[in-house]
Amino acid sequence: MRAAVFRRPGPAAEVLEVVDVPAPEPGAGQVRVRMVTSGVNPTDWKGRAGLTSRRPDGFQVPHHDGAGVVDALGPTVAGLAVGQRVWVYLAAYRNRYGTAAEYAVVPAARVVPLPDSASDDLGACLGVPALTAAHCLGGVPGALEGRTVLVAGGAGAVGHYAIQLAARAGARVAATVSSAEKQALAEKAGAAHVVRYTDGDAADRILELAGPVDRVVEVAPMANLDLDLRVLAPGGTIATYAADETLTLPGGPLMSANATLVFALLYTLTPEQTDAAVRWTSQALAAGALTALPVTTYPLERVAQAQDAVERGTVGKVVVRL
Incomplete structure (x- = not known):
């Protein structure tokens, strides 16, 4: 071959x-x-x-x-x-x-x-993008119904499927992007609200459009942590799948928000976690909800x-x- x-x-x-x-x-x-x-x-x-x-x-x-x-x-x-x-x-x-x-x-x-x-x-x-997105969303679509999800980097591959999986699960979905081209992609994927993080009032705009956020799917935790904490609802979760750099965490704000910080790497998921991500992705694919x-x-x-x-x-x- x-x-x-x-x-x-x-x-x-x-x-x-x-x-x-x-x-x-x-x-x-x-x-x-x-x-x-x-x-x-x-x-x-x-x-x-x-x-x-x-x-x-x-x-x-x-x-x-x-x-x-x-x-x-x-x-x-x-x-x-x-x-x-x-x-x-x-x-x-x-x-x-x-x-x-x-x-x-x-x-x-x-x-x-x-x-x-x-x-x-x-x-x-x-594969890697959709399954990572499903895991960062918690692996259980029923838990997202009526919740608010923020997808950082909504025009990327993981962001694209995070938007589509969350929207199909009944969540209100907001996304951040860096350009008009990427805004169009995130909107086409199904994000109800798309904000350019390059704008100075990005956090205020997210809160204005979507309200406090229950779960963040994060591609750049250090760059976006201040924004994430400003929009995160009490008890919210930040799930990051790209944390190659050294992280310095503000303990006070994280504790005040009762926030959960989750790190996701597809290779080391348990078989049960992988099966849940595959099942969610397959169900959405069969329903025509993924593009x-x-x-x-x-x-x-x-x-x-x-x-x-x-x-x-x-x-x-x-x-x-x-």
Whole structure:
């Protein structure tokens, strides 16, 4: 099969190559998927660049997310069928065969049916972003009904799905963005109120439009903490999925608000937490409540450019089409 691989960490153009490798065979509890689309996330380029502790064992096919068709089932796999359309998540986690190849072998638990109503590009856009959003929202849609949610970075991939999942769950959704282009994306996703955080009165505007916020889905905790605490309702929660920097926390205001600060990383969720996020995402997908962001596509031969585009912060989603 044709596959993108890297054998050591480094710049995309230097270490990524597209080569022929033997197609993997599924073992017990595994599924082989003929990939159609491969979604690119920030975690993918960071892993290739060496910003994480894991190093390739011989070679690594990158990318966690994607959509395709079940090609073969390993022993003990139930609930999936050859020829079935699926989306996959965390394919490259502790696994050599990610989705940037003609075939990927993935643990069956990370392979999810893709409804006929959903495109392959949409399937490739789920995975890490949608599951992270579902977990940051608490994992239980019923708990959001009638509540107010603020999504920081509402035009990003996690923000996009946080808006859509929260709105479907019956929450009032506000979002912050940095530009008119991103405001249009957040509004299209379903945010009732969109505020540019570059405006000096952003917190006042959020309170005016949406009232006190019960839960914040936060992409930049240090930059936005003062705003979050100004709008947070007593007993509210700030859930952040991007906290690479050192955090200095104002203990007094956090205690005064009886606030809960939650850190979310998809890799280390419990199986129960992951199952809850997958279930919520799948239900929303089947109901037609999830959409893809604007998609920029690359062929497999240009996978290095695709990763560089994500690293540069391309608006929307970057997808490699097989």
